[in-house]
Amino acid sequence: MAKVIFITKKNDAVEVEGDSGSLMELATANGVSGIDGDCGGVCSCATCHIYVAPNDFEKIGQPEEIESDMLELDDNVTQYSRLCCQIEVTEAIDGMTFVVAN
Amino acid sequence: MTSKVTGISEFPDAFAQQRRVTGMGQMDDQNDPVNMILGLKDVRKAAHNCAVFQSGAKPGRIVIPSEVAIRETRQIPFEVDPPEHGGFRELLNPWFKRPLDECYQARLQTIIDETIENAFKAESFDVVSQFALPLQSKALTLLLNTSMDKAQTWIDWGTHVFRSEGSDLDGDKANILYNYIDEQIENAILNPGDDLYSVLLNSEANGKKLSKEEIKGVMILTFAGGRDTVINAITNSIAYFSENISDLKRIDDQPEILNRAVEELIRYFSPLTQMGRVATQDTSVCEHAIKADTRVSLCWASANRDEKVFKDPNNVDFDRKVNPHISFGFSHHNCLGATHARQILRQLVLSLANKVAQIETIKADENIEKLGEFSRKVGFNSLHVSFKSK
Ligand code: HEM
Numbered sequence: 001m002a003k004v005i006f007i008t009k010k011n012d013a014v015e016v017e018g019d020s021g022s023l024m025e026l027a028t029a030n031g032v033s034g035i036d037g038d039c040g041g042v043c044s045c046a047t048c049h050i051y052v053a054p055n056d057f058e059k060i061g062q063p064e065e066i067e068s069d070m071l072e073l074d075d076n077v078t079q080y081s082r083l084c085c086q087i088e089v090t091e092a093i094d095g096m097t098f099v100v101a102n
Numbered sequence: 103m104t105s106k107v108t109g110i111s112e113f114p115d116a117f118a119q120q121r122r123v124t125g126m127g128q129m130d131d132q133n134d135p136v137n138m139i140l141g142l143k144d145v146r147k148a149a150h151n152c153a154v155f156q157s158g159a160k161p162g163r164i165v166i167p168s169e170v171a172i173r174e175t176r177q178i179p180f181e182v183d184p185p186e187h188g189g190f191r192e193l194l195n196p197w198f199k200r201p202l203d204e205c206y207q208a209r210l211q212t213i214i215d216e217t218i219e220n221a222f223k224a225e226s227f228d229v230v231s232q233f234a235l236p237l238q239s240k241a242l243t244l245l246l247n248t249s250m251d252k253a254q255t256w257i258d259w260g261t262h263v264f265r266s267e268g269s270d271l272d273g274d275k276a277n278i279l280y281n282y283i284d285e286q287i288e289n290a291i292l293n294p295g296d297d298l299y300s301v302l303l304n305s306e307a308n309g310k311k312l313s314k315e316e317i318k319g320v321m322i323l324t325f326a327g328g329r330d331t332v333i334n335a336i337t338n339s340i341a342y343f344s345e346n347i348s349d350l351k352r353i354d355d356q357p358e359i360l361n362r363a364v365e366e367l368i369r370y371f372s373p374l375t376q377m378g379r380v381a382t383q384d385t386s387v388c389e390h391a392i393k394a395d396t397r398v399s400l401c402w403a404s405a406n407r408d409e410k411v412f413k414d415p416n417n418v419d420f421d422r423k424v425n426p427h428i429s430f431g432f433s434h435h436n437c438l439g440a441t442h443a444r445q446i447l448r449q450l451v452l453s454l455a456n457k458v459a460q461i462e463t464i465k466a467d468e469n470i471e472k473l474g475e476f477s478r479k480v481g482f483n484s485l486h487v488s489f490k491s492k
């Protein structure tokens with residue numbers, strides 16, 4: 001089981017928990033504002049953009065090329081950006097906080 | 103006119119050769135030639151670079167074939183550049199996300215169930231005019247939040263509301279749509295309701311109240327942008343499953359693949375082939391010089407078969423987990439109707455999978471777009487089939 005927190009654009013902290021699927025699915029299932037997941041997680045829409053805390057970034061890992069190509073052309077990109085449909089919900093992310101980009 | 107019954111599930115890649123060799127294609131269009139950008143990364147870059155490749159050119163010029171000769175109304179947000187564009191999107195985005203509501207989805211399901219029931223009752227039917235068009239029109243009443251009886255008017259326009267036999271662009275026909283929308287706006291002024299017209303009449307974007315002309319520009323686009331694209335996507339999906347019924351059965355058995363299946367079909371069909379931009383300065387794409395005030399196109403259909411990005415791009419593969427297609431465009435102007443279109447396709451494909459045992463094709467007339475040196479199958483003019491229920 002992983003418990004994580006999303007910080008939305010309006011600065012609301014939303015705590016959610018899950019044990020499977022992608023981080024995008026977890027966020028949309030809990031109505032986290034700013035995570036729309038339009039493409040259902042196939043890495044085509046970029047409506048699931050988050051910032052990972054610098055300290056956690058290494059644990060989560062770098063995006064694959066297809067994901068980083070998408071992010072490269074996103075106006076709000078930073079070096080800590082990820083598309084959260086490409087992050088799996090596992091014990092490894094337990095306790096992390098993610099900032100929603102949009 | 104081509105009439106055939108086998109191979110209809112195939113949508114060949116019209117651009118492969120040229121994409122590999124130079125990455126660019128050319129076509130003329132009413133003496134305003136177009137340099138077509140063919141590779142996925144190049145298309146994305148150009149779509150993102152809205153200062154150099156603008157949408158806010160003369161109304162109609164970024165559409166291919168050009169509509170400069172037949173209209174003056176600027177389509178909104180489609181023919182507006184940032185930053186104004188962002189203000190319009192901020193206003194429109196929440197409304198166009200309504201398809202995510204459960205209530206919307208339940209009403210859409212009723213429309214889909216009814217459409218499929220009618221198909222079972224007919225011995226055979228034309229998917230384009232008797233299935234896809236009514237389904238698209240009825241679903242549009244949900245998106246605009248208008249009464250269902252409006253759909254009949256839109257169905258009666260037929261599939262050729264913008265075009266007449268023999269000539270591509272028909273100003274008189276486009277006027278039917280403009281006059282209709284003017285009338286609806288006046289109606290909404292007299293009898294405000296909770297439909298999109300009324301909502302826009304009470305809205306501001308970029309700190310200003312929307313003018314009637316702007317409202318018209320938004321509404322025309324929801325009719326024009328959401329019509330042929332959705333009709334093509336629905337018809338092509340049925341053509342695909344008619345020759346690949348086991349894929350439909352697989353979705354019935356494993357509904358968890360539904361989303362991937364729909365995204366893959368949308369990639370493969372690319373219901374909108376391309377959209378233009380006008381260069382604001384001399385520039386270059388793929389070492390190809392682009393002069394200021396000339397047109398380029400973002401060729402979504404070619405990009406979606408780019409072998410540098412997609413493995414076996416010409417195969418329909420429901421197991422593609424990562425599928426960065428750009429059928430709904432990319433960056434600033436990405437499709438405002440995508441949530442609605444995806445919802446229709448997801449619910450339709452699942453319902454077909456639940457209910458249909460077999461789809462038999464009787465005759466098919468493919469719609470081949472002629473784009474300069476390229477010929478691309480984008481859909482069907484008509485597709486006669488019969489459905490066998492489970
Ligand atoms: C499968 C169906 C559809 C496909 C493949 C599709 C494709 C596209 C594409 C590629 C663009 C980008 C155009 C550009 O960059 O210039 C676009 C924009 C747009 N589409 Fe769609 N579309 C579909 C359905 C719809 C529907 C149902 C509606 C509304 C009823 C709609 C409304 C729009 C609007 C308003 C824009 C302009 C957005 C902007 O400029 O910000 N589309 N569409």
Ligand code: HEM
Pocket residue numbers: 165167169173180264265270271272276322323326327328330331334373374375469480481
């Ligand atoms: C007032 C607005 C528009 C008008 C008057 C218009 C007019 C037309 C015309 C005349 C054709 C037929 C071209 C031909 O047969 O060669 C056409 C086809 C098409 N249009 Fe539009 N268009 C409009 C806006 C749009 C927009 C905004 C989109 C998408 C975002 C779009 C998507 C398509 C597609 C996919 C086709 C091909 C359909 C097919 O051949 O099956 N249209 N349109």
Ligand code: FES
Pocket residue numbers: 024036037038039040041042043044045046047048083084085086
């Ligand atoms: S949900 Fe579409 S890219 Fe992540």
